[in-house]
Amino acid sequence: MSFPIFALSRRRFLAFAAGALAFAASPALADKAPAGKIPVEELMAPNALPDIVEGDAKAPVTIVEYASMTCSHCAAFHKEVYPALKKDFINTGKAKFILREFPLDPLAFAAFMVARELGDKRDAAVDLLFAQQKNWAFVDNPLDGLANVLKQTGIGQDKFDAVLKDKALYEKIAAVRTRANEKFGVNSTPTFFVNGDRYTGEITVDDLGKIIAAHTTAK
Template structure:
């Protein structure tokens, strides 16, 4: 199958995804201290695509992650760290969490487009794609792999092909990435903003505990 904006061969897409891994790997480990700060008003301003927010609106800590679906470090975060964040902070009303699209290659863009069109299943689709990343991002037929994985989320082949032909959606996903780069200096994945403080690379559960504690108001 082919789509208008995928002018590269599938093998070229694999090469791009491999390059994205190398790009995203610097720095591979997060600094425990913030590498900068951005305005929360700007950070939470409107994007080309609406934010999908997990957690309570009144949570005192907001975490925004910029991720790429073909980034192994992003997949590691969602597999190894995110479940603890969800259990300890998001589900308890202490943190609201937002994942924003920052595709590093056309294949990651495609994955984000497909996840977006699943509506309220978007975050579940993202988790599924990260957990099975090796089954679609690093195969000889990545689009076929994507289709097979997303069948588990109820996405049929006809709808799959229609989404990937949606030029407007393609442009919106990339506008989210462009805003992250231009406004907030995002240049690698994953990049996190915790109440506006910027952290790049992988962050352990223990480090997130410390970062969140530093941003949580003391009990009165």
């Protein structure tokens, strides 16, 4: 990783992050998808950070999304598709959903770091940040915007600043990202794995429903 947040002053971070929102994958990312299907047991092997699972752990379909908090396509998925996915498939026990960190820029790293500070409430913070993405990711002072939005979760400025200096947490998020790239060929967001089958880019509610149904009726 080339942009350790803990090493940046607030001014340098703001200047760096403001120009880093093109959503292009880092040149260091491998531009090659793995051949064939990823075995679910390999996909679900222990990561540098524990998964936060939405839904029944024994659900027959496992959906893993690799997302970046500053990705507009990821935000669209969580605002337009995820509510129906949750209502029709996660809450009914047909599928479980896991979001994993794949930050594409320093600001996305910062957002994920502070969201992780909330423990099992991370996904609620992620939903909040995606819903209000325009209020922090696309403003003149994105780090200040991020801190202001996250105040709704109870994290004050002192705690916010302290989390961004957490080198160990930064490195764990970086490790999740690196493993996704090197083991599973993830090089853009959003990337989804449904029972190990890989899908990239935007996905509609109808298409996702058909994919889930195919996996549910396959046995």
